[in-house]
Amino acid sequence: MAAIVRLSSVCRRGVKPLFYQSTLLARPLVVPYKNQEQPYQLTARIHSSQALYAGSGSKAASLHWTAERVLSILLLAMGPVAYFNPSPVIDYSLAAALTLHGHWGIGQVLTDYVHGDKKIKMANRSLFLVSTITFAGLCYFNYNDVGICKAIALLWSK
Amino acid sequence: MALLLRTLARQGVCISRPAYSSVLYRHAAPMGTTAKEEMNKFWSKNARLNRPMSPHLTIYKWSVPMMMSVTHRGTGVGLSGAISAFALAALVLPGSYPYYLDLIHSLSIGPFLIGLAKFGIAFPVSYHTYNGIRHLWWDIGKGFKIPEVYRTGYTVIILSVLTSIGVAFL
Numbered sequence: 127m128a129a130i131v132r133l134s135s136v137c138r139r140g141v142k143p144l145f146y147q148s149t150l151l152a153r154p155l156v157v158p159y160k161n162q163e164q165p166y167q168l169t170a171r172i173h174s175s176q177a178l179y180a181g182s183g184s185k186a187a188s189l190h191w192t193a194e195r196v197l198s199i200l201l202l203a204m205g206p207v208a209y210f211n212p213s214p215v216i217d218y219s220l221a222a223a224l225t226l227h228g229h230w231g232i233g234q235v236l237t238d239y240v241h242g243d244k245k246i247k248m249a250n251r252s253l254f255l256v257s258t259i260t261f262a263g264l265c266y267f268n269y270n271d272v273g274i275c276k277a278i279a280l281l282w283s284k
Numbered sequence: 285m286a287l288l289l290r291t292l293a294r295q296g297v298c299i300s301r302p303a304y305s306s307v308l309y310r311h312a313a314p315m316g317t318t319a320k321e322e323m324n325k326f327w328s329k330n331a332r333l334n335r336p337m338s339p340h341l342t343i344y345k346w347s348v349p350m351m352m353s354v355t356h357r358g359t360g361v362g363l364s365g366a367i368s369a370f371a372l373a374a375l376v377l378p379g380s381y382p383y384y385l386d387l388i389h390s391l392s393i394g395p396f397l398i399g400l401a402k403f404g405i406a407f408p409v410s411y412h413t414y415n416g417i418r419h420l421w422w423d424i425g426k427g428f429k430i431p432e433v434y435r436t437g438y439t440v441i442i443l444s445v446l447t448s449i450g451v452a453f454l
Contacts, residue, residue, distance in 0.1 A: 195420060195423055199420065202417070205413075228360075228363070231360050231361075235360075235361060241324075241327040242327060242328070257368075260368040260372075263371025263374045264374070266371075267370075267371065267374040271381045277381055280382065280385055282402065282454055
């Protein structure tokens with residue numbers, strides 16, 4: 127009987143694991159005992175709280191993930207355009223896309239390897255500074271010098 | 285059967301766990317902690333206890349997918365660094381881009397070394413690009429079977445080398 131298994135797992139390991147066992151939360155203990163007391167209906171409560179909890183909370187991380195992929199595809203498309211149709215528009219677009227792609231990429235690397243709230247904060251601030259300088263420098267280069275597309279063309283002509 | 289279970293639960297078989305009483309509250313708190321909280325707890329506890337890290341790179345058997353992933357990250361970080369260095373140089377150095385190009389021209393570097401340098405620039409870019417496409421392929425949920433992982437992996441490597449060689453000759 128599933129009910130016995132559930133209860134025995136509570137007794138063996140205490141109640142905390144109860145909260146992490148998604149199977150328990152997803153399938154209320156309550157089914158055969160619906161018409162009985164409060165304690166059993168609790169699992170139904172936990173189940174609905176879980177649904178609420180899963181619904182609330184920020185979608186920021188998920189949106190960030192999607193934005194990263196969209197930007198990657200955009201950057202892929204810019205390659206051929208820059209080759210066949212060099213222009214200031216593509217120069218500045220490339221500057222923006224490359225900087226942002228790099229910024230988010232290094233951000234993921236920092237997330238993987240830097241631990242501790244303070245260190246994470248410092249690392250992200252430094253990254254922001256570097257990315258700002260990078261974008262500024264690329265725009266300066268586009269404005270006051272030959273521009274990214276021409277620069278690559280010139281480099282390769284050697 | 286049902287009666288037995290009811291009585292057991294009501295009497296609180298797990299009296300040793302004081303937290304059990306929270307289960308009996310009408311509106312149970314949202315379960316657990318966030319992933320971020322858990323990760324922070326892990327790191328702060330292990331750092332506090334000064335625990336050494338388990339060996340990983342030194343003991344795990346290297347595989348092609350593993351090396352390709354490391355290379356993807358390596359080329360990404362490298363390219364990003366190179367772009368940032370270029371941007372910084374553009375801001376800081378006095379001369380114009382053609383000026384510095386002519387400076388390099390004047391060094392009269394042989395064609396083989398020039399080709400090598402072009403390959404050295406082209407390879408990280410093409411590898412990161414092709415492997416990036418492979419990553420996007422994974423992101424739409426395709427190509428996760430192990431033979432597919434290896435097949436797409438080898439394709440990326442071969443394409444990268446061929447593209448870089450081809451581009452170095454331009």
